[in-house]
Amino acid sequence: MITAPEYLQKPIKVAFGSVPKDGGTFTFYRNIRPALAARGISIYCVTLGKPQARLWEDAYVDDGCVQLAATSLSMKDQARVFTKWCADNDIDCVMAINSEGILSAIPHLPAHIRVLSRCANAFDHGYRITMSGRERLARIIALTPRLRDDLVADYEADPEKVVLIPNGIDAAKFEAAAQKERGTGARLELGFLGRLEHNQKGVMYLPAIVDALHTRGVPFRLRIAGKGVDRARMEEAMAPHLAEGRVEFMGAFTPSEVPQFLGQTDVYVFTSHFEGCPNALLEAMMAGCVPVCGLIPGITDFLVEAGRTGFIETLGDAEGFASAIAALHEDRTKLAALSRTVAAEARERFTDEVAADAYAALLRDMMAEPPPNYPPRSWNAFQPDPNFPGYWRHRIPVGLKALMRKFR
Numbered sequence: 543m544i545t546a547p548e549y550l551q552k553p554i555k556v557a558f559g560s561v562p563k564d565g566g567t568f569t570f571y572r573n574i575r576p577a578l579a580a581r582g583i584s585i586y587c588v589t590l591g592k593p594q595a596r597l598w599e600d601a602y603v604d605d606g607c608v609q610l611a612a613t614s615l616s617m618k619d620q621a622r623v624f625t626k627w628c629a630d631n632d633i634d635c636v637m638a639i640n641s642e643g644i645l646s647a648i649p650h651l652p653a654h655i656r657v658l659s660r661c662a663n664a665f666d667h668g669y670r671i672t673m674s675g676r677e678r679l680a681r682i683i684a685l686t687p688r689l690r691d692d693l694v695a696d697y698e699a700d701p702e703k704v705v706l707i708p709n710g711i712d713a714a715k716f717e718a719a720a721q722k723e724r725g726t727g728a729r730l731e732l733g734f735l736g737r738l739e740h741n742q743k744g745v746m747y748l749p750a751i752v753d754a755l756h757t758r759g760v761p762f763r764l765r766i767a768g769k770g771v772d773r774a775r776m777e778e779a780m781a782p783h784l785a786e787g788r789v790e791f792m793g794a795f796t797p798s799e800v801p802q803f804l805g806q807t808d809v810y811v812f813t814s815h816f817e818g819c820p821n822a823l824l825e826a827m828m829a830g831c832v833p834v835c836g837l838i839p840g841i842t843d844f845l846v847e848a849g850r851t852g853f854i855e856t857l858g859d860a861e862g863f864a865s866a867i868a869a870l871h872e873d874r875t876k877l878a879a880l881s882r883t884v885a886a887e888a889r890e891r892f893t894d895e896v897a898a899d900a901y902a903a904l905l906r907d908m909m910a911e912p913p914p915n916y917p918p919r920s921w922n923a924f925q926p927d928p929n930f931p932g933y934w935r936h937r938i939p940v941g942l943k944a945l946m947r948k949f950r
Contacts, residue, residue, distance in 0.1 A: 558637045560641070576894075577898030578901060581898060601796075617927075621644075622650075624644055662685055669692060680914065681704075687840040711825055713894075716828040724830060724832065726874075731763055734766045735795070744857065745770070752780060765789075805829055812826075812833055814838065832870060833852035835853070836856070836858070851880065851887050
């Protein structure tokens with residue numbers, strides 16, 4: 543039997559449900575993996591089942607990425623393949639995240655495997671899948687106070703199991719950007735980086751903000767990086783600004799292109815309706831951009847201290863956003879000081895090293911405890927995770943789906 547002190551030296555293997563592609567879940571894996579490896583913890587990105595295999599992008603794959611049951615639409619088969627893979631590879635801990643097959647496998651995992659959930663977004667489905675397999679959950683990670691409080695108040699999470707760990711960013715990638723003096727040009731350089739859709743990201747607030755800035759006579763350029771369904775609407779709403787060079791659409795960036803973009807940005811405009819712990823905002827802060835954010839209680843006001851590391855305005859209040867940005871234009875000394883402060887603060891709170899220390903300590907403590915008294919469920923009693931009621935849609939042939947859409 544391994545005692546707790548001995549266990550501190552034992553390597554830990556973690557299976558993390560995700561897909562190598564451009565997205566927040568895989569970004570977390572990519573950022574945290576090398577820092578955890580330095581602490582004796584191996585984390586694997588496990589892509590399970592045909593629907594997830596379709597999302598796999600080779601450009602993002604590293605040697606920790608694993609693809610299982612890539613042609614399977616059967617949730618039971620996927621869960622069985624994953625459970626066997628965990629046993630064959632001596633996996634100690636499973637983080638299912640939003641993988642339907644892995645979440646469905648949780649009740650059937652060997653008893654010694656700990657299950658750790660991670661809540662990354664503030665919406666109902668995200669909360670529900672965080673609590674999937676609740677009988678097996680050893681810990682629940684919440685990225686921000688809003689997520690923690692919602693899980694406890696509305697989703698019956700055990701407050702003793704909930705741990706607050708924000709996302710971490712590799713500070714070294716943004717060191718050159720953070721060293722640049724902000725506000726030295728005649729015009730303010732504004733930036734937005736993210737998916738161009740309004741439902742979550744609030745991008746249709748940007749036209750009103752740039753209108754208000756132009757009316758105030760503030761010299762600026764807003765560069766918009768990303769792609770999404772609302773790009774055409776945005777371009778139409780900002781046509782005069784596009785024609786005059788006050789707005790530019792940059793398209794989607796690779797991760798390696800982001801630091802240079804942020805290094806050329808004075809003010810980062812953040813308009814999301816809901817988030818978990820947004821990597822794009824943390825990267826902007828790490829790069830020394832001064833954030834002007836909409837208020838998401840328990841999230842943006844946890845990441846940004848109004849007046850010291852940025853500004854927080856009422857979401858959708860274009861005049862409020864414009865006032866904060868105009869004040870930075872008028873006081874370039876303050877802009878430069880805020881830039882230095884926010885970069886320093888990000889290095890204190892939001893690096894991958896800080897996050898890795900927290901995850902490593904959590905995993906070591908969790909693995910040193912006795913495993914939960916929960917015997918694996920028989921495969922004869924298998925049921926797909928109930929928080930994915932539409933799982934059967936994956937089994938419908940593409941041609942039949944098209945026919946159904948036509949008649950609907």
